[in-house]
Amino acid sequence: MRSALVATAAVVLLAGCGQSPDAAKTAEVAAPAAPPAVPVDASFTGFTKPKGDDQFGYYLPVGEVKIGDYRLDNLHIAGQQGFGDWEKGDRTKTYGPVMLEFVDVTSPARKNALGNVTYSVKLKVLPEAYAVTDDRVRLVGKHPKLGEVRMDVKIDPAALKKSKATKGKDGATVAAGALQVGDTPFKDVAFTWRGGDWG
16 A cells, blocks of 8 residues: 555656656757767878977777777877878878777687787777877877777876886876867876887
8 A cells, every 4th residue: 555655656746846757858859968078180190290209109098988889999199100101191091190090899809929808890080180298198089889989198207218218017097188079078088108009
């Protein structure tokens, strides 16, 4: 008897609110989108490369950066030869001197010789514009499955130099900033550093 009364009261309360489940769904859809972590900057175009090879390497996210089934695996910055080849037009569809690589965590995985888990499906965000200096990396690119991707990250040159001295074994954070992937903002993304191909 008591449970029947509780159920009846719940129905009356819902009816009194005058909001159907469909209306609640509509309200959810109409909620404003989160502000972008990296705003669109129409003036950011072209390619600006670093003066040397100090920034070369793979930058691995400290925390998980994930959009659906796609997880950020690394930010790669090339050496001078990679920048030179790209800027003179010697390009491929799978490599850029500054690029972000995401993996599909639902794709087949295996452990490589280094003991790292690698996935068979990788999404590479190649640059439409980039600027790399001693202490900053900016990138704009696109991928069909991710949409437009914008990144603005500050590098800590002293931390990077120290991490290079240990070949990345110190696990120190060497860069941090913001990333926008499609409509999804990531305002605080931090990276450690590795010197060679680790995947």
